Amino acid sequence: MRIQLDERLRDDLDQLSSRKLLKVEQEIASPQSAHIHLRAHGAREILNMCANNYLGLSNHPTVVRAAHAGLDQHGFGMSSVRFICGTHSVHRALEQKLTKYLRTEDTILFSSCFDANAGVFEALLDADDAVISDTLNHASIIDGIRLCKAKRLRYANNDMDELERALRETRHCRTVLVVTDGVFSMDGIAADLPGICDLAKRYGALVMVDDSHAVGFIGPRGRGTSAQYGVEDHVDILTGTLGKALGGASGGYVSGHANIIAWLRQRARPYLFSNSLMPAICEASLAAIGLAENADDLRSNLAARTRQLRQGLSDLGFRVSGSDHPIVPVITGDAAIAVQISEFLAERGILVVPFSYPVVPEGAARIRMQVSAAHTENDIERVIGAFRAAQAGPYVEREK
Incomplete structure (x- = not known):
């Protein structure tokens, strides 16, 4: 059996190589x-x-100095998940900083934005609910949706007519969540957040935005696409990364309404079963956000x-x-x-x-x-x- 798998994988890899797709x-x-x-x-x-x-903050002297100081003050790693003994004061400081920066009610850290997106849907939605997703959404959103039992619908990229049809179809559901990238990473296209938020409000749906390719450099003070379009009050869940504009190391977050964040601390599996972020990364990310606010x-x-x-x-x-x-x-x-x-x-x-x-x-x-x-x-x-x-x-x- 193992030999058959090895041969199949070798043939597949050879095919990729011959097509210059490796x-x-x-x-x-x-x-x-x-x-x-x-x-x-x-x-x-x-x-x-x-x-x-x-x-350009990945090797910025201020960010590097903050990481060094974090190592000196807090050590290398926490060797634990957050709810056991993995929560350091710097984790809460970073969550509070992100909350203030994004103008939400609370924030929860994850080891990556992939994990953040993977943890949201299963924790918040079940068979009584529905999730409606843009066809160009990131793989982490697609995989996260697959983990939940909610009714799943998709709409063509930024097609508000298709989105409205999906919202009509799911009006009977308990909770309906519309999810989109703020900027679609393979195309450099921004989501039609004003249109999405308007439709969601009319049909009583929630809105979730993955703003990984926007926070730090899009909108006033780099607060992202929802700030750029003036719809911050209509976006219920924001996810994002510390691994791009905000220092470029690792780590992700979910930010939004306090009760949503509190529930994710109890039920989001990537949060509950993954080691907490390295404290030095948190210190460097705090410095990066400070730079981004005034950049x-x-x-x-x-x-x-x-x-x-x-x-x-x-x-x-x-x-x-x-x-x-x-x-x-x-x-x-x-x-x-x-x-x-x-x-x-x-x-x-x-x-x-x-x-x-x-x-x-x-x-x-x-x-x-x-x-x-x-x-x-x-x-x-x-x-x-x-x-x-x-x-x-x-x-x-x-x-x-």
Whole structure:
């Protein structure tokens, strides 16, 4: 039996490799930044265009110092889950800081936002309830929904007509929860939160937003998409990560109404059965949030560099998804083309990553780049120049 499994997996891996779909992990040999060193490239500096380091805080001196201080003051790890002996005062301090920052009633920490999303639905919903999900939602939301017994419906991305039909269909349910990404991570498209919140209010549904690709740099003081669209009072549950704009380490959270958070402390399985976050990460995250609250200069540069890259690629005729988000996907359609372009850029010292099925649908392959506030105007011009050079290749698909 084991031999059969080994043979099947080897054949599947060989097939992925032959189709150039095998994911290869790049070993970074320097701190995360706009410019990094890859172990395979030795001392050669690489321009990094694929990190979630939106504000450039991953190696910020203030964040690093806070992590060092956290190690000195609190030790390395807690060796326990929160409800036994794994709750440190710094955990509560971070939860309170996030609550104040996001303007909610309470917050609960998880080891990742994946775990946060995995823990919400099963704890809050059962067979008497319904959950309605956008088709482009993150895998963690999809997996979390699978764990609960609620009636499940989906609507096409940002299609308010389909959402309204789903809300009509579930009017008999005890609790109806509409869940969406604040920004869809593969496309750089923002959710229609005003439309979602308006429909949810009319039909008495709750709204949950995963704002992982927004908090820290979208909206006033970086408070996310709900703040950007002025619908904070209509979003009941916010989930997010500390692993992107807010320091880039690890950790996630659920923030929202006090009774929801209190119940998650009693019933959310990833919270109950996972070790608590390393205290040094909490200290560094506190510092990162403090920086993000007052980072209008970083957000301004991030927006400017995003416009520069999007406009430059569009002027060259490339298909660029989204409008103004620093997630900048160049759609190729064909997976092999995405790989070829990424290899072309790698030869020129620019790190990008191709995405194909099953991460995105068949026929929707792309190169997804992410702009950081740490990128300079010259960095972005260098990327545009590399794509311009790539147009000489026979594999580049451009706008007709």
